[in-house]
Amino acid sequence: xxxxxxxxxxxxxxxxxxxxxxxxxxxxxxxxxxxxxxxxxxxxxxxxxxxxxxxxxxxxxxxxxxxxxxxxxxxxxxxxxxxxxxxxxxxxxxxxxxxxxxxxxxxxxxxxxxxxxxxxxxxxxxxxxxxxxxxxxxxxxxxxxxxxxxxxxxxxxxxxxxxxxxxxxxxxxxxxxxxxxxxxxxxxxxxxxxxxxxxxxxxxxxxxxxxxxxxxxxxxxxxxxxxxxxxxxxxxxxxxxxxx
Amino acid sequence: xxxxxxxxxxxxxxxxxxxxxxxxxxxxxxxxxxxxxxxxxxxxxxxxxxxxxxxxxxxxxxxxxxxxxxxxxxxxxxxxxxxxxxxxxxxxxxxxxxxxxxxxxxxxxxxxxxxxxxxxxxxxxxxxxxxxxxxxxxxxxxxxxxxxxxxxxxxxxxxxxxxxxxxxxxxxxxxxxxxxxxxxxxxxxxxxx
Numbered sequence: 001x002x003x004x005x006x007x008x009x010x011x012x013x014x015x016x017x018x019x020x021x022x023x024x025x026x027x028x029x030x031x032x033x034x035x036x037x038x039x040x041x042x043x044x045x046x047x048x049x050x051x052x053x054x055x056x057x058x059x060x061x062x063x064x065x066x067x068x069x070x071x072x073x074x075x076x077x078x079x080x081x082x083x084x085x086x087x088x089x090x091x092x093x094x095x096x097x098x099x100x101x102x103x104x105x106x107x108x109x110x111x112x113x114x115x116x117x118x119x120x121x122x123x124x125x126x127x128x129x130x131x132x133x134x135x136x137x138x139x140x141x142x143x144x145x146x147x148x149x150x151x152x153x154x155x156x157x158x159x160x161x162x163x164x165x166x167x168x169x170x171x172x173x174x175x176x177x178x179x180x181x182x183x184x185x186x187x188x189x190x191x192x193x194x195x196x197x198x199x200x201x202x203x204x205x206x207x208x209x210x211x212x213x214x215x216x217x218x219x220x221x222x223x224x225x226x227x228x229x230x231x232x233x234x235x236x237x238x239x240x241x242x243x244x
Numbered sequence: 245x246x247x248x249x250x251x252x253x254x255x256x257x258x259x260x261x262x263x264x265x266x267x268x269x270x271x272x273x274x275x276x277x278x279x280x281x282x283x284x285x286x287x288x289x290x291x292x293x294x295x296x297x298x299x300x301x302x303x304x305x306x307x308x309x310x311x312x313x314x315x316x317x318x319x320x321x322x323x324x325x326x327x328x329x330x331x332x333x334x335x336x337x338x339x340x341x342x343x344x345x346x347x348x349x350x351x352x353x354x355x356x357x358x359x360x361x362x363x364x365x366x367x368x369x370x371x372x373x374x375x376x377x378x379x380x381x382x383x384x385x386x387x388x389x390x391x392x393x394x395x396x397x398x399x400x401x402x403x404x405x406x407x408x409x410x411x412x413x414x415x416x417x418x419x420x421x422x423x424x425x426x427x428x429x430x431x432x433x434x435x436x437x
Contacts, residue, residue, distance in 0.1 A: 001420065001423075001424070003416075003417055003420065005420075006416045006417055006419065006420030006423070007413060007416040007417070009416065009419075009420070010412070010415060010416035010419065011416075038423065038427070041423045041426060041427055042419060042420065042423045044369075045373060045419055045422050045423055045426065046419060047310055047311070048310065048370065048373045049377075049388055049392055049419070049422075050392055051306065051309060051310045052373075052374070052377075052392075053388060053389050053391075053392035053393060054392040054393060054395070055309065056393070058263070058309075059305075059306075059309075061263060062260075062263045062302075062305055063302060065263055065265060065268065066268060066298060066301055066302065066305075067298065069265065069268050069269055069272060070272070070294060070297065070298050073269075073272045073273075073276070074290060074294045077280075077290070
Protein backbone atom coordinates (compact mmCIF):
# COMPACT_ATOMS: atom_id res chain seq x y z
CA UNK A 1 0.00 0.00 0.00
CA UNK A 2 1.30 3.42 -0.78
CA UNK A 3 0.51 6.82 0.64
CA UNK A 4 -2.18 7.47 -1.94
CA UNK A 5 -4.10 4.44 -0.78
CA UNK A 6 -4.15 5.61 2.83
CA UNK A 7 -5.34 9.04 1.76
CA UNK A 8 -8.07 7.30 -0.21
CA UNK A 9 -9.05 5.22 2.80
CA UNK A 10 -9.34 8.33 4.93
CA UNK A 11 -11.39 10.16 2.34
CA UNK A 12 -13.74 7.22 2.02
CA UNK A 13 -14.24 6.95 5.78
CA UNK A 14 -14.78 10.71 6.11
CA UNK A 15 -17.24 10.72 3.19
CA UNK A 16 -15.09 13.11 1.22
CA UNK A 17 -15.35 11.10 -2.00
CA UNK A 18 -17.74 11.93 -4.80
CA UNK A 19 -20.41 9.44 -5.74
CA UNK A 20 -18.39 8.17 -8.65
CA UNK A 21 -15.27 7.86 -6.57
CA UNK A 22 -17.22 5.84 -4.01
CA UNK A 23 -18.39 3.38 -6.69
CA UNK A 24 -14.85 2.97 -7.97
CA UNK A 25 -13.56 2.46 -4.44
CA UNK A 26 -16.15 -0.14 -3.51
CA UNK A 27 -15.66 -2.17 -6.66
CA UNK A 28 -11.91 -2.17 -6.04
CA UNK A 29 -12.60 -3.52 -2.55
CA UNK A 30 -14.43 -6.44 -4.12
CA UNK A 31 -11.80 -7.29 -6.68
CA UNK A 32 -8.55 -6.48 -4.88
CA UNK A 33 -8.28 -8.62 -1.73
CA UNK A 34 -4.99 -7.06 -0.63
CA UNK A 35 -6.58 -3.66 -0.92
CA UNK A 36 -9.54 -4.90 1.09
CA UNK A 37 -7.40 -6.38 3.84
CA UNK A 38 -5.43 -3.20 4.11
CA UNK A 39 -8.56 -1.10 4.24
CA UNK A 40 -10.09 -3.27 6.97
CA UNK A 41 -6.97 -2.93 9.06
CA UNK A 42 -6.97 0.85 8.53
CA UNK A 43 -10.63 1.02 9.52
CA UNK A 44 -10.04 -1.05 12.62
CA UNK A 45 -7.17 1.15 13.70
CA UNK A 46 -9.17 4.26 13.05
CA UNK A 47 -11.87 3.00 15.32
CA UNK A 48 -9.29 2.00 17.92
CA UNK A 49 -7.77 5.48 17.93
CA UNK A 50 -11.15 7.10 18.15
CA UNK A 51 -11.96 5.11 21.22
CA UNK A 52 -8.58 5.32 22.89
CA UNK A 53 -7.85 8.97 22.17
CA UNK A 54 -11.32 10.40 21.76
CA UNK A 55 -13.34 8.79 24.50
CA UNK A 56 -10.83 9.49 27.25
CA UNK A 57 -13.28 10.72 29.89
CA UNK A 58 -15.81 7.92 29.62
CA UNK A 59 -13.10 5.34 29.54
CA UNK A 60 -11.21 6.88 32.44
CA UNK A 61 -14.21 7.22 34.70
CA UNK A 62 -15.14 3.60 34.01
CA UNK A 63 -11.62 2.44 34.83
CA UNK A 64 -11.49 4.50 38.02
CA UNK A 65 -14.86 3.25 39.18
CA UNK A 66 -13.91 -0.33 38.36
CA UNK A 67 -10.68 -0.04 40.31
CA UNK A 68 -12.39 1.29 43.40
CA UNK A 69 -15.02 -1.46 43.38
CA UNK A 70 -12.31 -4.03 42.75
CA UNK A 71 -10.13 -2.74 45.57
CA UNK A 72 -12.90 -2.74 48.13
CA UNK A 73 -14.10 -6.18 47.04
CA UNK A 74 -10.66 -7.74 47.32
CA UNK A 75 -9.82 -5.94 50.53
CA UNK A 76 -12.97 -7.37 52.08
CA UNK A 77 -12.33 -10.93 50.99
CA UNK A 78 -8.67 -11.02 51.87
CA UNK A 79 -8.66 -9.08 55.14
CA UNK A 80 -6.85 -11.44 57.39
CA UNK A 81 -8.71 -12.48 60.50
CA UNK A 82 -5.33 -12.43 62.15
CA UNK A 83 -5.10 -8.68 61.72
CA UNK A 84 -8.42 -8.15 63.42
CA UNK A 85 -7.55 -10.43 66.28
CA UNK A 86 -4.18 -8.84 66.73
CA UNK A 87 -5.69 -5.39 67.07
CA UNK A 88 -8.25 -6.72 69.50
CA UNK A 89 -5.54 -8.29 71.62
CA UNK A 90 -3.61 -5.04 71.73
CA UNK A 91 -6.70 -3.14 72.82
CA UNK A 92 -7.56 -5.74 75.44
CA UNK A 93 -4.10 -5.50 76.98
CA UNK A 94 -4.14 -1.71 76.86
CA UNK A 95 -7.56 -1.62 78.46
CA UNK A 96 -6.53 -3.95 81.29
CA UNK A 97 -3.41 -1.96 82.00
CA UNK A 98 -5.39 1.24 81.99
CA UNK A 99 -7.88 -0.26 84.37
CA UNK A 100 -5.17 -1.40 86.76
CA UNK A 101 -3.42 1.94 86.71
CA UNK A 102 -6.74 3.64 87.13
CA UNK A 103 -7.51 1.49 90.10
CA UNK A 104 -4.27 2.31 91.89
CA UNK A 105 -4.44 5.97 91.03
CA UNK A 106 -8.00 6.07 92.24
CA UNK A 107 -6.97 4.55 95.53
CA UNK A 108 -4.16 7.01 95.92
CA UNK A 109 -6.18 10.05 95.18
CA UNK A 110 -9.62 9.51 96.62
CA UNK A 111 -10.33 10.50 100.13
CA UNK A 112 -10.38 7.79 102.77
CA UNK A 113 -13.81 6.50 103.43
CA UNK A 114 -15.75 5.98 106.60
CA UNK A 115 -16.20 2.29 105.83
CA UNK A 116 -12.46 1.78 105.69
CA UNK A 117 -12.12 2.83 109.35
CA UNK A 118 -15.35 2.23 111.19
CA UNK A 119 -15.31 -0.88 113.31
CA UNK A 120 -17.13 -2.00 116.39
CA UNK A 121 -17.55 -5.23 118.18
CA UNK A 122 -20.79 -7.01 118.58
CA UNK A 123 -22.51 -5.68 121.59
CA UNK A 124 -22.67 -7.49 124.86
CA UNK A 125 -24.16 -5.28 127.48
CA UNK A 126 -24.05 -5.04 131.19
CA UNK A 127 -27.36 -3.73 132.33
CA UNK A 128 -28.81 -3.09 135.70
CA UNK A 129 -31.85 -4.64 137.12
CA UNK A 130 -34.19 -6.85 135.26
CA UNK A 131 -34.00 -5.51 131.71
CA UNK A 132 -32.83 -8.82 130.37
CA UNK A 133 -35.69 -8.87 127.93
CA UNK A 134 -34.83 -5.60 126.24
CA UNK A 135 -31.13 -6.35 126.58
CA UNK A 136 -31.52 -9.49 124.51
CA UNK A 137 -33.58 -7.65 121.96
CA UNK A 138 -31.19 -4.74 121.62
CA UNK A 139 -28.17 -7.00 121.34
CA UNK A 140 -29.83 -9.02 118.62
CA UNK A 141 -30.99 -5.94 116.76
CA UNK A 142 -27.59 -4.29 116.93
CA UNK A 143 -25.65 -7.41 116.00
CA UNK A 144 -27.88 -8.00 113.01
CA UNK A 145 -27.39 -4.36 111.96
CA UNK A 146 -30.99 -3.49 112.67
CA UNK A 147 -29.95 -0.04 113.81
CA UNK A 148 -33.26 1.75 113.85
CA UNK A 149 -34.76 -0.97 116.04
CA UNK A 150 -31.65 -0.98 118.20
CA UNK A 151 -31.90 2.76 118.60
CA UNK A 152 -35.39 2.42 120.00
CA UNK A 153 -34.29 -0.17 122.54
CA UNK A 154 -31.24 1.88 123.56
CA UNK A 155 -33.50 4.85 124.12
CA UNK A 156 -35.78 2.71 126.27
CA UNK A 157 -32.87 1.39 128.28
CA UNK A 158 -31.47 4.88 128.76
CA UNK A 159 -34.81 6.07 130.06
CA UNK A 160 -34.45 3.53 132.77
CA UNK A 161 -30.76 4.15 133.38
CA UNK A 162 -29.47 7.36 131.89
CA UNK A 163 -26.05 7.10 133.48
CA UNK A 164 -24.94 4.03 131.53
CA UNK A 165 -22.26 5.52 129.24
CA UNK A 166 -21.85 2.32 127.34
CA UNK A 167 -25.46 2.51 126.28
CA UNK A 168 -24.91 6.10 125.19
CA UNK A 169 -21.92 5.11 123.13
CA UNK A 170 -23.73 2.34 121.35
CA UNK A 171 -26.78 4.49 120.80
CA UNK A 172 -24.42 6.94 119.16
CA UNK A 173 -23.18 4.19 116.90
CA UNK A 174 -26.70 3.23 115.86
CA UNK A 175 -27.40 6.88 115.07
CA UNK A 176 -24.20 7.21 113.07
CA UNK A 177 -24.99 4.10 111.08
CA UNK A 178 -28.37 5.61 110.24
CA UNK A 179 -26.69 8.85 109.17
CA UNK A 180 -28.42 10.74 111.97
CA UNK A 181 -25.34 12.89 112.28
CA UNK A 182 -26.51 15.74 114.46
CA UNK A 183 -27.83 13.41 117.14
CA UNK A 184 -24.80 11.12 116.93
CA UNK A 185 -22.38 14.02 117.13
CA UNK A 186 -24.17 15.40 120.14
CA UNK A 187 -23.89 12.10 122.01
CA UNK A 188 -20.26 11.50 121.03
CA UNK A 189 -19.38 15.09 121.81
CA UNK A 190 -20.77 14.85 125.30
CA UNK A 191 -19.04 11.55 125.95
CA UNK A 192 -15.68 12.83 124.75
CA UNK A 193 -16.00 15.82 127.05
CA UNK A 194 -16.79 13.54 129.92
CA UNK A 195 -14.60 11.25 131.96
CA UNK A 196 -15.99 7.82 131.33
CA UNK A 197 -14.06 4.83 130.10
CA UNK A 198 -15.61 5.46 126.74
CA UNK A 199 -14.25 8.99 126.34
CA UNK A 200 -11.54 8.19 123.79
CA UNK A 201 -13.74 5.79 121.92
CA UNK A 202 -16.40 8.46 121.61
CA UNK A 203 -13.82 10.93 120.29
CA UNK A 204 -12.76 8.40 117.69
CA UNK A 205 -16.35 7.81 116.65
CA UNK A 206 -16.91 11.54 116.49
CA UNK A 207 -13.99 11.85 114.10
CA UNK A 208 -15.43 9.05 112.02
CA UNK A 209 -18.78 10.77 111.97
CA UNK A 210 -17.11 13.89 110.57
CA UNK A 211 -15.37 11.69 108.04
CA UNK A 212 -18.65 10.14 106.96
CA UNK A 213 -20.06 13.64 106.54
CA UNK A 214 -16.97 14.46 104.50
CA UNK A 215 -16.12 17.28 106.83
CA UNK A 216 -12.44 16.57 106.52
CA UNK A 217 -11.12 19.65 108.29
CA UNK A 218 -13.25 19.09 111.39
CA UNK A 219 -12.36 15.42 111.28
CA UNK A 220 -8.66 16.34 111.39
CA UNK A 221 -9.14 18.52 114.43
CA UNK A 222 -10.94 15.79 116.31
CA UNK A 223 -8.39 13.17 115.32
CA UNK A 224 -5.55 15.25 116.62
CA UNK A 225 -7.22 15.45 119.98
CA UNK A 226 -7.04 11.72 120.48
CA UNK A 227 -4.34 10.95 123.08
CA UNK A 228 -1.47 8.58 122.54
CA UNK A 229 -2.69 6.07 125.05
CA UNK A 230 -6.06 5.72 123.36
CA UNK A 231 -6.94 2.38 121.89
CA UNK A 232 -7.60 3.96 118.51
CA UNK A 233 -4.56 6.25 118.49
CA UNK A 234 -2.76 4.27 115.79
CA UNK A 235 -5.79 4.19 113.54
CA UNK A 236 -6.27 7.90 114.11
CA UNK A 237 -2.73 8.61 112.99
CA UNK A 238 -3.24 6.50 109.93
CA UNK A 239 -6.32 8.46 109.05
CA UNK A 240 -4.55 11.75 109.64
CA UNK A 241 -1.88 10.68 107.15
CA UNK A 242 -4.53 9.77 104.59
CA UNK A 243 -6.28 13.07 104.97
CA UNK A 244 -3.11 15.05 104.52
CA UNK B 245 -30.02 -9.86 11.60
CA UNK B 246 -28.90 -12.45 14.14
CA UNK B 247 -31.04 -15.52 14.47
CA UNK B 248 -30.03 -16.06 18.04
CA UNK B 249 -31.91 -14.41 20.83
CA UNK B 250 -30.12 -11.99 23.08
CA UNK B 251 -29.54 -13.45 26.50
CA UNK B 252 -31.03 -11.67 29.49
CA UNK B 253 -27.47 -11.42 30.85
CA UNK B 254 -26.92 -8.75 28.21
CA UNK B 255 -27.74 -6.42 31.11
CA UNK B 256 -24.25 -7.04 32.49
CA UNK B 257 -22.63 -5.89 29.27
CA UNK B 258 -24.89 -2.86 29.07
CA UNK B 259 -24.26 -2.09 32.72
CA UNK B 260 -20.51 -2.15 32.24
CA UNK B 261 -20.79 0.15 29.26
CA UNK B 262 -22.84 2.62 31.27
CA UNK B 263 -20.43 2.41 34.21
CA UNK B 264 -23.28 1.24 36.41
CA UNK B 265 -21.82 0.61 39.87
CA UNK B 266 -24.58 -1.76 40.93
CA UNK B 267 -24.01 -4.00 37.92
CA UNK B 268 -20.26 -3.93 38.42
CA UNK B 269 -20.65 -4.83 42.10
CA UNK B 270 -23.07 -7.63 41.15
CA UNK B 271 -20.49 -9.02 38.73
CA UNK B 272 -17.93 -9.14 41.51
CA UNK B 273 -20.31 -10.71 44.00
CA UNK B 274 -21.70 -13.35 41.64
CA UNK B 275 -19.00 -14.24 39.17
CA UNK B 276 -15.61 -13.35 40.56
CA UNK B 277 -15.32 -15.99 43.34
CA UNK B 278 -15.20 -18.78 40.75
CA UNK B 279 -12.38 -17.00 38.95
CA UNK B 280 -10.41 -16.47 42.17
CA UNK B 281 -10.71 -20.16 43.01
CA UNK B 282 -9.60 -21.22 39.56
CA UNK B 283 -6.54 -18.98 39.56
CA UNK B 284 -5.54 -19.98 43.09
CA UNK B 285 -5.72 -23.61 42.07
CA UNK B 286 -3.55 -22.92 39.04
CA UNK B 287 -0.37 -21.38 40.41
CA UNK B 288 -1.93 -18.02 41.13
CA UNK B 289 -3.09 -15.96 44.10
CA UNK B 290 -5.70 -13.37 45.01
CA UNK B 291 -3.60 -10.44 43.76
CA UNK B 292 -3.12 -11.99 40.34
CA UNK B 293 -6.82 -12.81 40.25
CA UNK B 294 -7.65 -9.19 40.97
CA UNK B 295 -5.58 -8.05 37.98
CA UNK B 296 -7.00 -10.66 35.63
CA UNK B 297 -10.56 -9.73 36.54
CA UNK B 298 -9.94 -6.00 36.13
CA UNK B 299 -8.20 -6.40 32.77
CA UNK B 300 -10.92 -8.70 31.49
CA UNK B 301 -13.69 -6.29 32.43
CA UNK B 302 -11.82 -3.43 30.74
CA UNK B 303 -11.50 -5.52 27.58
CA UNK B 304 -15.23 -6.28 27.61
CA UNK B 305 -15.91 -2.57 28.10
CA UNK B 306 -13.66 -1.64 25.20
CA UNK B 307 -15.22 -4.16 22.84
CA UNK B 308 -18.72 -3.13 23.83
CA UNK B 309 -17.98 0.51 23.17
CA UNK B 310 -15.90 0.11 20.02
CA UNK B 311 -17.63 -2.68 18.19
CA UNK B 312 -20.89 -3.42 19.98
CA UNK B 313 -21.02 -6.61 21.98
CA UNK B 314 -24.04 -8.81 22.23
CA UNK B 315 -24.05 -12.05 24.15
CA UNK B 316 -26.37 -14.95 23.47
CA UNK B 317 -25.16 -17.01 26.40
CA UNK B 318 -24.97 -16.63 30.19
CA UNK B 319 -22.49 -14.00 31.32
CA UNK B 320 -21.12 -16.46 33.87
CA UNK B 321 -19.69 -18.87 31.31
CA UNK B 322 -18.49 -16.12 28.97
CA UNK B 323 -16.73 -14.20 31.72
CA UNK B 324 -15.13 -17.26 33.29
CA UNK B 325 -13.75 -18.49 29.97
CA UNK B 326 -12.28 -15.08 29.25
CA UNK B 327 -10.54 -14.89 32.62
CA UNK B 328 -9.28 -18.42 32.25
CA UNK B 329 -7.76 -17.69 28.82
CA UNK B 330 -6.19 -14.52 30.09
CA UNK B 331 -4.66 -16.32 33.05
CA UNK B 332 -3.29 -19.17 30.99
CA UNK B 333 -1.72 -16.68 28.57
CA UNK B 334 -0.08 -14.99 31.55
CA UNK B 335 1.31 -18.31 32.71
CA UNK B 336 2.67 -19.04 29.23
CA UNK B 337 4.52 -15.75 29.23
CA UNK B 338 6.27 -16.25 32.52
CA UNK B 339 6.92 -19.94 32.63
CA UNK B 340 8.81 -22.00 30.14
CA UNK B 341 6.77 -25.00 31.00
CA UNK B 342 4.31 -26.29 28.53
CA UNK B 343 0.98 -25.01 29.62
CA UNK B 344 -1.79 -27.11 28.28
CA UNK B 345 -5.02 -25.32 27.79
CA UNK B 346 -7.44 -28.10 28.43
CA UNK B 347 -10.73 -26.82 27.29
CA UNK B 348 -12.86 -28.71 29.74
CA UNK B 349 -16.27 -27.45 29.03
CA UNK B 350 -18.16 -26.12 31.98
CA UNK B 351 -21.43 -25.82 30.23
CA UNK B 352 -21.96 -27.38 26.83
CA UNK B 353 -22.31 -23.92 25.41
CA UNK B 354 -20.61 -23.25 22.11
CA UNK B 355 -21.85 -19.71 22.18
CA UNK B 356 -19.84 -18.97 25.29
CA UNK B 357 -16.70 -20.44 23.75
CA UNK B 358 -17.15 -18.52 20.55
CA UNK B 359 -17.93 -15.21 22.18
CA UNK B 360 -15.10 -15.60 24.65
CA UNK B 361 -12.73 -16.36 21.82
CA UNK B 362 -13.82 -13.26 19.91
CA UNK B 363 -13.39 -11.02 22.90
CA UNK B 364 -10.06 -12.60 23.68
CA UNK B 365 -8.81 -11.88 20.18
CA UNK B 366 -10.17 -8.36 20.39
CA UNK B 367 -8.29 -7.81 23.63
CA UNK B 368 -5.05 -9.04 22.21
CA UNK B 369 -5.45 -6.82 19.17
CA UNK B 370 -6.01 -3.85 21.44
CA UNK B 371 -2.76 -4.59 23.23
CA UNK B 372 -0.95 -4.88 19.92
CA UNK B 373 -2.38 -1.61 18.59
CA UNK B 374 -1.36 0.19 21.75
CA UNK B 375 2.14 -1.21 21.49
CA UNK B 376 2.49 -0.14 17.87
CA UNK B 377 1.06 3.30 18.53
CA UNK B 378 3.88 3.90 20.97
CA UNK B 379 6.32 3.10 18.16
CA UNK B 380 5.09 5.98 16.03
CA UNK B 381 7.15 9.12 15.94
CA UNK B 382 6.17 12.03 18.19
CA UNK B 383 4.87 14.11 15.30
CA UNK B 384 2.37 11.42 14.34
CA UNK B 385 1.44 10.72 17.94
CA UNK B 386 0.72 14.38 18.69
CA UNK B 387 -1.23 14.88 15.48
CA UNK B 388 -3.39 11.84 16.06
CA UNK B 389 -3.99 12.75 19.69
CA UNK B 390 -5.06 16.23 18.64
CA UNK B 391 -7.22 14.95 15.78
CA UNK B 392 -9.26 12.57 17.86
CA UNK B 393 -9.55 14.86 20.81
CA UNK B 394 -10.53 18.03 18.99
CA UNK B 395 -12.48 16.29 16.21
CA UNK B 396 -12.59 19.32 13.94
CA UNK B 397 -9.78 19.14 11.41
CA UNK B 398 -9.87 22.90 10.90
CA UNK B 399 -9.14 23.49 14.58
CA UNK B 400 -6.44 20.85 14.58
CA UNK B 401 -4.79 22.45 11.55
CA UNK B 402 -4.98 25.87 13.19
CA UNK B 403 -3.53 24.64 16.49
CA UNK B 404 -0.63 23.01 14.67
CA UNK B 405 -0.11 25.99 12.39
CA UNK B 406 -0.64 24.05 9.19
CA UNK B 407 -3.20 24.10 6.41
CA UNK B 408 -6.34 22.04 6.59
CA UNK B 409 -5.29 20.02 3.56
CA UNK B 410 -1.91 19.29 5.09
CA UNK B 411 -3.42 18.20 8.38
CA UNK B 412 -5.78 15.82 6.63
CA UNK B 413 -3.04 14.32 4.55
CA UNK B 414 -0.85 13.87 7.59
CA UNK B 415 -3.66 12.12 9.44
CA UNK B 416 -4.07 9.56 6.65
CA UNK B 417 -0.37 8.94 6.48
CA UNK B 418 0.03 8.52 10.23
CA UNK B 419 -2.80 6.05 10.50
CA UNK B 420 -1.38 4.37 7.42
CA UNK B 421 1.99 4.11 9.09
CA UNK B 422 0.35 2.58 12.14
CA UNK B 423 -1.53 0.13 9.92
CA UNK B 424 1.72 -0.94 8.32
CA UNK B 425 3.40 -1.47 11.69
CA UNK B 426 0.53 -3.58 12.84
CA UNK B 427 0.28 -5.66 9.70
CA UNK B 428 3.96 -6.39 9.72
CA UNK B 429 3.99 -7.62 13.29
CA UNK B 430 3.93 -11.39 13.63
CA UNK B 431 1.29 -11.23 16.33
CA UNK B 432 -1.21 -9.66 13.95
CA UNK B 433 -0.97 -12.53 11.52
CA UNK B 434 -1.46 -14.96 14.36
CA UNK B 435 -4.57 -13.16 15.48
CA UNK B 436 -6.10 -12.75 12.07
CA UNK B 437 -5.93 -16.39 11.22
